[in-house]
Amino acid sequence: GQSLEQPSEVTAVEGAIVQINCTYQTSGFYGLSWYQQHDGGAPTFLSYNALDGLEETGRFSSFLSRSDSYGYLLLQELQMKDSASYFCAVSPYNQGGKLIFGQGTELSVKP
Amino acid sequence: DGGITQSPKYLFRKEGQNVTLSCEQNLNHDAMYWYRQDPGQGLRLIYYSQIVNDFQKGDIAEGYSVSREKKESFPLTVTSAQKNPTAFYLCASSSQLISEKLFFGSGTQLSVL
Secondary structure, rough: OOOOEEEOOOEOOOOOEEEEEEEOOOOOEEEEEEEEEEOOOOOOEEEEEOEEEEEEEOOEEEEEEOOOEEEEEEEEOOOHHOOEEEEEEEHHHHOOOOOOEOOOOEEEEEE | OOEEEOOOOEEEEEOOOOOEEEEEEOOOOOOOEEEOOOOOEEEEEEEEEEEOOOOOOOOHHHHHEEEEOOOOOOOEEOOOOOOOOEEEEEEEEEEEOOOOOOOOOOOOOEEOO
């Protein structure tokens, strides 16, 4: 089967950099996605890595290493509004491409 | 504005009752999904649909049913067979099934009276 592991909680201060890791066990997949969800709200798409390497979108970057079965989301210049849950997700080949989500990491940004 | 709309925001179910959650999208997306989210947990797939009049079970389909009579609509019925229905239900859509980018509705919180 497939499983994704993320830390359950991360705390950082405003202006800092934080990295949220995602390790996975899946035989093959199309890519690794990241979503942000504020408390009680809808998840919103942040980034996608189809290939190994770093993808940058403003203050957020995402990284994938298929050989290490590992990816991460990097948030720079943290702001209070970044306090939210962050989910990694993969679309496995043997699941017809459906997204499988990790348990999520709750990020708390402190002043 | 294009988007995906879920209603109601909050819903209460009595014992033995079936309830239906609405999901409508005007993004012209082919694929639609229903996810369940329990507190502090990730999203688990209930049902998904690639095309009108066709849908498939996800990982936790027992106690749920869906229909896809129109491209824009994908309602979810939580039946009395679902013994633990209290959860946050999220509907999503994507332009195609194999897509990394899902657009989510604002969710429905279902509680049991």
